[in-house]
Amino acid sequence: MIKKPDDDAAPRWRPAPLLPREAAQDILLVFVTGVLCFFACLAVICALAANRAAGGWSDQLKDSATVLIRPVGDESADTAAGRAAAALGGVKGVAEARVLEKAKAETLVQPWLGPAAQVADLPLPRMVTVQFETKGPHPTAAQLAAALKGAGVDGMVDDHSRWIGDILRAGALARTAAITAAVLIALSAAAVIAFATRAGLAARHEIVEVLHLAGAEDRSIIRLFQDRLAELAALAGLLGGAAAALVAAMARLMGGADGLTPVLPIAWTDLLTGLACPLIAAAVAAVAARITAARLIGGMP
């Protein structure tokens, strides 16, 4: 009764995707998600650079102290500074105590007073810079002041603690702001994907209903949407991450120590953030699509 088919299509047959591709809708979703991924990646790169900048500044400051020397009696400032340096150099934990040359001190104040000022005629205080040993505990400001007092030198010790605190707070603030921005952008991407899943389910309601009534497991239908949205988000993440890495690389190449990025020192390794972007975007999309699809399909009989 039943004849074998004479159509040659069957032997070559491979199951087709059960979810149709919607070119226009998919491109739009990739574009929007890609832009979000781009900004999220830039935010993370900025967070890493801000963290590095704050760390560098605090490292420089916490390993040193500055002592302002006030000459007493007839003693010249240079002599007092020399004695102070000698006394401070003997404190445990101090690697080097050096009198800041007058010319260097004048150079430091020149920007504040302007080129017209006769800096050489000003009674500039002398300073001693103290470099701590990198290993072991650093001497406290009180210990340095005691050493000065022991040598009979009047001086004011600045261990940079106030600046270090400010810099650490600024660094933490920049890091928090960048991470918050990255998280908010990731949540926005999740919301966009949830919306796309909802729209996709609505547009393909007939298909979902046929699959549902034909005995497809809920998880199979959910997986169709989850996989599709994750695939699109991974593509968006790849494009957005690559674009962010390109922008960061340009900033790095055009920057350098005195260029565009002296306050945001971008390292080449920061660009690896772009590599993680497709994976994170796909994971966020998969979760968002799964939750949305499960909720909608759960409402079907």
Added chain:
Amino acid sequence: MRFEGVGMRYGRSPEVLQDISFELRPGSFHFLTGPSGAGKSSLLKLIYLAHRPSRGRVSLFGRDVLSVTRPETPALRRRIGVVFQEYRLLDHVSVFDNAALPLRLAGLKPSSYQGDVAELLTWVGLGRRFTALPPTLAGGEKQRLAIARAVVGRPDLLIADEPTGNIDRPMGLRILRLLTELNKLGTTILVASHDQDLVARSGMPVMEMDQGRLSWRGAAGP
């Protein structure tokens, strides 16, 4: 399949089915007739689990449908083949993919059912349309494809809503013969049809729906 004092309503609207009671024994073949709006499609929806009864008890394969959990439902649905009145084909996949859908959803390997699907499609006259998309098919071809999809998995229960509505008389009789052969293999069959000639030719017992109530035509009763 057993209905006991079943009522059904959509939302808060009045009942569209009232006090429906009947039993279809395994391997039986019945027709369901009645005017439009009589409740035939609603009754079929209860059977293929697209809707739940608002009262009474519906048992399928020995299970009260209200006691069937959600994870158990897909497996139960796969034992039921459905020919929808509006076909409900997947327009974006080929004729072959549509026909193979129940076997694919059952998790079978394509190589294990490819030949069966090809044979069945050839038998319903779609042997040269394997790669065609449903929107390119004529009404009768769509209907035959919907029938092929419903029977391809040799379901325990086949529900068909107007399966011969858009096809010519010879093909209608051929479809009836296919259903009869399937019935001989043990499938319980319930066909909703307006085609009184086809119903008469089949010689099968007939259930009649009218204004949401069920009655039996002739001597064949529950």
